[in-house]
Amino acid sequence: MTASAADAGTDIAFRAVTFGYDGRDVVGPVDLDVERGETVVLLGESGSGKTTLLRLVNALAHPRTGTVTVLGRATTAWDPVRLRRSTGYVIQDVGLFPHLSVRANVELVPKLEGWTPARREERARELLALVGLDPDDVGARRPHQLSGGQRQRVGVARALAHDPGVLLCDEPFGAVDPMTRRSLQDEFAALTGRLAKTVLFVTHDVGEARRLADRVVVLHRGRIQFTGSVKAFERSEDDVVRALRGSA
Amino acid sequence: MSFWAYATANASEIGARTLEHLVLVGVSTLVAAGVGVPLGVLIARRSAMRGPILAAANVLQTVPSLALFGFLIPLPLLGGIGARSAIVALIVYALLPIVRNTFTGIHGIAPSVRDAALGMGMTDRERLWMVELPLALPVVLAGVRVATVVGVGVATIAAAIGAGGLGVFIFQGVARVDHAVILAGAVPAALLALLLDGGLHLLERRWDWRRT
Numbered sequence: 103m104t105a106s107a108a109d110a111g112t113d114i115a116f117r118a119v120t121f122g123y124d125g126r127d128v129v130g131p132v133d134l135d136v137e138r139g140e141t142v143v144l145l146g147e148s149g150s151g152k153t154t155l156l157r158l159v160n161a162l163a164h165p166r167t168g169t170v171t172v173l174g175r176a177t178t179a180w181d182p183v184r185l186r187r188s189t190g191y192v193i194q195d196v197g198l199f200p201h202l203s204v205r206a207n208v209e210l211v212p213k214l215e216g217w218t219p220a221r222r223e224e225r226a227r228e229l230l231a232l233v234g235l236d237p238d239d240v241g242a243r244r245p246h247q248l249s250g251g252q253r254q255r256v257g258v259a260r261a262l263a264h265d266p267g268v269l270l271c272d273e274p275f276g277a278v279d280p281m282t283r284r285s286l287q288d289e290f291a292a293l294t295g296r297l298a299k300t301v302l303f304v305t306h307d308v309g310e311a312r313r314l315a316d317r318v319v320v321l322h323r324g325r326i327q328f329t330g331s332v333k334a335f336e337r338s339e340d341d342v343v344r345a346l347r348g349s350a
Numbered sequence: 351m352s353f354w355a356y357a358t359a360n361a362s363e364i365g366a367r368t369l370e371h372l373v374l375v376g377v378s379t380l381v382a383a384g385v386g387v388p389l390g391v392l393i394a395r396r397s398a399m400r401g402p403i404l405a406a407a408n409v410l411q412t413v414p415s416l417a418l419f420g421f422l423i424p425l426p427l428l429g430g431i432g433a434r435s436a437i438v439a440l441i442v443y444a445l446l447p448i449v450r451n452t453f454t455g456i457h458g459i460a461p462s463v464r465d466a467a468l469g470m471g472m473t474d475r476e477r478l479w480m481v482e483l484p485l486a487l488p489v490v491l492a493g494v495r496v497a498t499v500v501g502v503g504v505a506t507i508a509a510a511i512g513a514g515g516l517g518v519f520i521f522q523g524v525a526r527v528d529h530a531v532i533l534a535g536a537v538p539a540a541l542l543a544l545l546l547d548g549g550l551h552l553l554e555r556r557w558d559w560r561r562t
Contacts, residue, residue: 160469162465162468162469182471183471183472183473184471185471186468186469186470186471187470187471188471191466191469191470193462193465193466193469194462195460195461195462196462196466197460197462197463197464197465197466197467197469198463198466199463199466199467199481199485200463200485200559200560201484201485201559210470210480211470211471214471214472214476244559260470261470270469
């Protein structure tokens, strides 16, 4: 681990990270710091390596070379289960467990962590309310009885249930209609701002990046092409950034 | 003598043979589930073992039941004349649908659900018991139901090796060319199969998370 990666205030650090298979690098080398409480949006076209970078953080993928540091410890030094329980994870298809009620979905990790039933229930109610759902209305329902937007909200609540330091989001609003997506983005920005969570957010939607990002990181063919504020993103003359802006 | 007259006159023996039949099928299906579900889980997780295990279960399924009973008789510990050989053979026949359905049930779970379970930090065991098996349960139970119904049919042949059951009437009836005696075994066996099929189907529906 390098000195800067160990700095207090850096929750996620990539140092000379590469990822690949069959002896070939498809991502990297990547160097990137995500500061505590910051929302970094990884933006790029399909196949640019965004999801891979995200999965390197919770050890669903492993770097070929380099080090990924999460909450002050290299991912290789973490027990993968502890690492994943220290990070919330929201994905496009949500992955709610269809045999469990909404409340049981939200309470699952706290349950695995040994929380008492009363504490779990209180937490589930609090989080469902926080993401704009009525716990009395949706708590006992099954995921298939919810709309797409409601399912995404439950996915966010579930990822926050055990109060993780870091939230990893892989195009979580990609499968909902544009109106719902816009409202989910606004609510998400307000929520993560209020909870001061460190967020690494993957998207290919430039508008989403503009609304959510403290910092935009553009990936192109597995490498970082641009990193900067939304304002800097808007001003950048980089060809890939301009192409992305043009596609929005 | 008509079937009804024979059945009325021999009601208590038909009842006793039905119970024997039920024990043969029940014990063998339970043991097959105890072996088959873990095997199904194993091949769902280790693809290298999938081919050999499914192929072995398939081959065993193709051995004619009477031949299998015959092969088992001389085997020490497992074999011999009577219920033990029959139960072993019935376990062999019940394995394939249970193993295959357990594998199918687990393998069919949506990738997003697997990814979420892994990403949330569930251990292997937690994923198996809290996500994979509950989601696969309706398909696993469908396999158990098929195994049970097949078992009721195959168990009638077990009478040939002295295992008892409703096949006793069928073999006696065939030897005496007496339809009433054949029916005294065949009708309760068919009813038993329908009853078990219906009962397990109800259980399957009750535990089917897709219906609630």
